[in-house]
Amino acid sequence: MASQKEILDNAKSKMQKSIASLRKELATIRAGRANSSLLNGVQVEYYGVPTPLNQIASITVPEARVIMVSPYDKSALDNIEKGILEADIGINPANDGDNIRLVVPQLTEERRKEVSKKVKATGEQGKVAIRNVRREAMDAVKKGNKDDEFSDDVAHDLENRVQKLTDDQIKELESVVDDKEQEVMNG
Template identity: 90%
Template sequence: MATQNEILDNAKEKMQKSIASLKHELSSIRAGRANASLLNGVNVEYYGAPTPLNQIASITVPEARVIMVSPYDKSALDDIEKGILEADIGINPANDGDNIRLIVPQLTEERRKEVSKKVKAVGEQGKVAIRNVRREAMDAVKKGNKNDEFTDDEAHDLEEKVQKLTNDQIKDLEAVVDNKEKEVMNG
């Protein structure tokens, strides 16, 4: 027996998680700009154990298209370089003996369009997830109405609130997708 507020709060929380998931997925899409999150999935064999890169090195972006990896332990430099190569992020590391530089290549116009399509597809998946949450909330409202937990008027009002919440969350999602598309197209 969910109350009206529980239905709305639950729906809002799930929709916001969908948007957070979308942002995380979009952060891994390369837009021709250096972004430290490109290295999030990189693990390095460090003293025999696979270790996330960000735990054994400082990752900075000193210029628009350069990622700098500065190991805390210089003896791990070769292992870090190997880990980046094995992660297959599409950028070859340049080792200068102290740091590793990753120069993010400029995207071609054709590649920008491909990446933009991928961004739109990820955005559509996010919208589907939000609509699925809306459907769950609407089902909960109908069930509550059927079980006489809400009057017809309360159910109608709650359905309108769920729809407004859905519209607002989709608008937020579209803003995130639009910003990523602009980043991709302007590189």
């Protein structure tokens, strides 16, 4: 059975992965500011093969509200434009023959509130994931106690440490969500 250290390390690792996943998810939410991660999911047909956009083009942010896509191979320009349109990111690409410019529109107050709700909902999903990890760790502690691997005192102490770890990780998650909400609301 798992040792005390293994239970805590495993729980911490899984909780931190949940937060990393949340950060990645929040990075794709448009906040009125240009961010190259908006194009992370874009696939482009390149010589008959669906290819991630970032493998066939340079993606830069030359201005606060502009994303510039510069293909390594100019013949892929039309396919890149088509791929961006199909990804339905809510921004129409402007093709100037050499590059594609995406101008991120200013969010309206109403849209900011919608996006903020989405950020909160994504944060809640992250909290649920962390709580599920806590439940797994608590079950492992209870099993260890039942199987006489841990005394009642050790099990109680371990449960308290798992709860403190959970509280700390949820606090970090809330901080990440709050930062994103500020970015959305202040655009």
